[in-house]
Amino acid sequence: xxxxxxxxxxxDEIIDHCAKKENPAGYFACTYRITxxxxxxxxxxxxxxxNERMTVLDVQFARRYTDAWDQYLHGKKCSRSWQLAFDAxxxxxxxxxxxxxxxxxAHINLDLGIAAARVMPPRKINPLKKDFDHINTVLASISQxxxxxxxxxxxxLDLIDKVAADRDNIVLDxxxxxxxxxxxxTAVMCSNTPAFLRDTVIGIAxxxxxxxxxxxxxxxxxxxxxxxxxKNYENKNVAENIALLRKIQNI
Numbered sequence: 001x002x003x004x005x006x007x008x009x010x011x012d013e014i015i016d017h018c019a020k021k022e023n024p025a026g027y028f029a030c031t032y033r034i035t036x037x038x039x040x041x042x043x044x045x046x047x048x049x050x051n052e053r054m055t056v057l058d059v060q061f062a063r064r065y066t067d068a069w070d071q072y073l074h075g076k077k078c079s080r081s082w083q084l085a086f087d088a089x090x091x092x093x094x095x096x097x098x099x100x101x102x103x104x105x106a107h108i109n110l111d112l113g114i115a116a117a118r119v120m121p122p123r124k125i126n127p128l129k130k131d132f133d134h135i136n137t138v139l140a141s142i143s144q145x146x147x148x149x150x151x152x153x154x155x156x157l158d159l160i161d162k163v164a165a166d167r168d169n170i171v172l173d174x175x176x177x178x179x180x181x182x183x184x185x186t187a188v189m190c191s192n193t194p195a196f197l198r199d200t201v202i203g204i205a206x207x208x209x210x211x212x213x214x215x216x217x218x219x220x221x222x223x224x225x226x227x228x229x230x231k232n233y234e235n236k237n238v239a240e241n242i243a244l245l246r247k248i249q250n251i
């Protein structure tokens with residue numbers, strides 16, 4: 001993949017595969033495609049400080065995910081964070097939000113920082129910060145659309161949204177902000193690490209990200225019994241859920 005349009009085509013292939021196989025991994029793929037399409041629009045409108053650089057970053061970023069997907073699909077080794085996220089598709093008791101957060105965790109906490117460091121010269125990551133932060137603005141601009149779709153798939157989320165009142169989109173916004181902050185820390189760490197130690201540093205970041213994944217899989221605030229009860233409020237048809245999420249692609 002060399003263009004963002006090629007990234008979108010690849011994501012469509014992954015989403016199609018997940019819908020056909022009733023694979024919940026498609027929930028994150030849909031959410032990521034929405035984000036990628038919006039970033040492309042921002043680049044076309046020249047909203048970034050360096051739009052050409054952002055195109056390179058977006059493709060590099062996407063390849064971290066698509067390579068991990070292809071590796072997993074063919075029984076090859078991928079990062080520990082993605083292994084946990086993809087393996088989670090076998091767990092029928094997880095909530096849609098858990099699947100999305102597992103994907104966000106691996107892709108933003110780990111992949112985005114690594115990709116950001118790779119598009120900049122070593123130890124010169126700071127000039128990217130403004131455009132990196134603008135990504136968060138893009139995420140915020142689509143979060144309402146995503147949450148509206150999720151509300152129809154998971155009724156309790158709508159209740160949370162109403163209780164939050166003036167803190168609209170509290171669930172998604174909190175997760176995205178935390179992930180973005182962690183990914184910039186990873187970018188700075190990778191940028192300032194000598195090349196011969198970079199794989200070791202990435203391995204440490206992957207381990208830390210995987211630890212977050214285990215907390216998403218087993219949240220302390222929600223007992224297994226409560227998770228099972230919440231699951232009863234979801235539509236069980238994965239293909240239908242993916243189809244609904246795809247309806248908000250052209251935002």
